[in-house]
Amino acid sequence: MRGTFRTGTTCAALLACALSATAHAAANPLMHPSPLPFEAPEFNLIQDADFKPAIDAGIRRERAEIQHIAADPAPPTFQNTLVALERSGRLLNRVMGVFGALTSANTDPTLQKVQAEEAGPLAALSDDLYLNGRLFQRVKTVYAHRAALNSLPEARALLRLYYRRFVMNGALLAPADKRRLAAMNERLAKLTTEFQQKLLKATDAGALVITDQRDLAGLTPGMIAAAAHAAAARGLPGKWVITLQSTTQQPALAYLSNRAVRHELFERSWNRTERGGPDDTRKTIEEIAQLRAQKAHLLGYPNFAAYRLQSQMAHTPATVEHFLRQLVPPTVAAVHREAHILQAQIVHDGGHFTLRPWDWEYYVNRAKAARYHLTDAQVRPYLVLNNVIHRGLFYLAHRLYGLTFKARKDLPVYQKDVQVYEVYDVTGKPLGLIYFDYFRRANKSGGAWMDNFVVQSSLLGHAPVVYNVANFTKPAPGHPALISIDDAVTMFHEFGHGLNSLLADEVYPSLSGTNTARDFVEFPSQFDERWAVYPAVLRHYALNERTGKPMPKSLMRKIQRAGNFNAGYSVGEELAAAELDMQWHTLPWNAPLQNADTFERAALKRTGMALPDVPPRYRSSFFPHIWGGGYAAGYYAYFWTEMLADDAYDWFLQHGGPTRANGLRFRDRVLARGHTEGYWKMFRSFYGGNPRIGPLLRYHGFSVPAGH
Secondary structure: OOOOOOOOOOHHHHHHHHHHHHHHHHHOHHHOOOOOHHHOOOOOOOOHHHHHHHHHHHHHHHHHHHHHHHOOOOOOOHHHHHHHHHHOOHHHHHHHHHHHHHHHHOOOHHHHHHHHHHHHHHHHHHHHHHOOHHHHHHHHHHHHOHHHHOOOHHHHHHHHHHHHHHHHOOOOOOHHHHHHHHHHHHHHHHHHHHHHHHHHHHHHHOOEEEOOHHHHOOOOHHHHHHHHHHHHHOOOOOOEEEOOOOOOOOHHHHOOOOHHHHHHHHHHHHOOOOOOOOOOOHHHHHHHHHHHHHHHHHOOOOOHHHHHHOOOOOOOHHHHHHHHHHHHHHHHHHHHHHHHHHHHHHHHOOOOOOOOHHHHHHHHHHHHHHHHOOOHHHHHHHOEHHHHHHHHHHHHHHHHHOOEEEEOOOOOOOOOOOEEEEEEOOOOOEEEEEEEEEEOOOOOOOOOEEEEEEOOEOOOOEOOEEEEEEEEOOOOOOOOOEOOHHHHHHHHHHHHHHHHHHOOOOOOHHHOOOOOOHHHHHHHHHHHHHHHHOHHHHHHHOEOOOOOOEOOHHHHHHHHHOOOOOHHHHHHHHHHHHHHHHHHHOOOOOOOOOOHHHHHHHHHHHOOOOOOOOOOOOOHHHOHHHHHOOOOOOOOHHHHHHHHHHHHHHHHHHOOOOOHHHHHHHHHHHHOOOOOOOHHHHHHHHHOOOOOOHHHHHHOOOOOOOOO
16 A cells, blocks of 8 residues: 555544545446446446556455465365466456557557556566465466366366466576566566557658648549548648558558659658657667577576477477478569569569569559459459458358357447447357457557457356457548458458457366467468458458449459469568567577667578568567567467468368358367367367468469478
């Protein structure tokens, strides 16, 4: 408690203070479970000022719960130790579910201040749990008698999970090393928050302001209107603003015909966090990388990747590197083929310059139009956002799993553009809720993601409440929300994560839904995105914005034929990012503090991914996944799980396509399992064998080595 009461304080004053504190807690909607359906957040009542007291109260309550479990005089059992831990922290989990969503998707200076202030206390709470010697002894005792849980596979999985977490978080360390680890964790938590906040500001500040409408040549009318709207929102009437997305390449680069404007937009994206000043992230990430290596060494691992990968499906850095190395040669060969095609297109169009990264997407569009008579402008009128939701995402979910969806306009949202739907099982039983937040905002982190407000758990009586977030350009008022085919694929991807949570059927929240390894959690989402351009699905949601008529079969065939065009680039930029991630996180503990730019250049050269025209999808200095998004030593997972997904998709095609029977097999053996079984076992149960890289290579149009 802060401060002390003065000796002369009266009983009446004390009572008034107590009643005031009680009233404040009662008025804070975060302090108690929401009365709304599925405990959906009360966004109509939640205020910024509610978060700090609720987080502080949640930390205090969970710390007390941890101490109570550790001090239990009864002999340790699965129920009084592991199940008790699963029941603990409910207040903090509820608060952080909402706080995490808002600080990522709808933040403001107040929330950012709370985020920075609470990073240290939250890291300390984690240490209070995993460095508690008495508690670990109880877990260790139950673990030593784990054979008693042979008939309860989910209980055994939970016990294994907790034991590994304790060990990975330093439970076996000597007291002095535990103190060192706690200090490292606190510093890393602060640095991670610092990176996230700097990146958000730098991305917003990197927006390109256009003062001459002629410089917008090539953009669609909708894009121009959106740029004008973005400028007006910034108090720049009569101008146009092209905001940055999180990736290196920007959507407008595919349309802008003025090469100088393309170059400027690319440079603003590429250098957004490397301009010096308060939003430069390089010193921050350099310290994060060094501290992570030192933390891994303290815990007995040669590098941070070895430490993180022990709980993943791939398990070791050597396995990951071998996997990535198989992708490098066919990717580089495809990049060279594509660069030759694009350079020829430049010459054909009368250009007298060498292809550079800011030219790539523009001339991909030009070459695609010439080769396949296909342009994005032809496709966009058929991709109305709400049609993709209702006639794409929902249609596929019903076809595969029997799900239905009902709009819930009565439930409050945190921003007016957010949509909410209730989800029903094939029997009509309500399963949970899903929120969609698709449009870019200045106070929103870049990229696309899925997360939970409420995690499914029969132990806690919780149904899932999930949300999908993206960063599509919001149309100007009166204009329809038209998206690209890549945007549609992104929607299917994040919805796949959502289905993984909505169809979860676990007892314990720590094992539920998407609470799986990084190189498994993307499997359901990558699988779902494969259906975005499957003819029967695409035909169902691709309706013309004006006429409502389906996309012509001729245009659909063009999309299918052009599907692998530019695959070298798209794989190459992601592969370069994956290699960067592994290079940063295989630094030894005694490596000196790195220079981010020098390290990046050397890392790309070492891995064979120093391609002059194909920069990494994320530069080291604005790589949100690995410095602030939980994907440290894990970005390879997108390719690993793509391998799993393409194997699964291939299986579906060989067994009748997207039928209900096939969907239920995938649901029962993958989506509903969470982390209740080993990842290799789950995959083999569905697929009938080990994963193969062949379908992944074929999907991208790459050559497939014999035997794959």
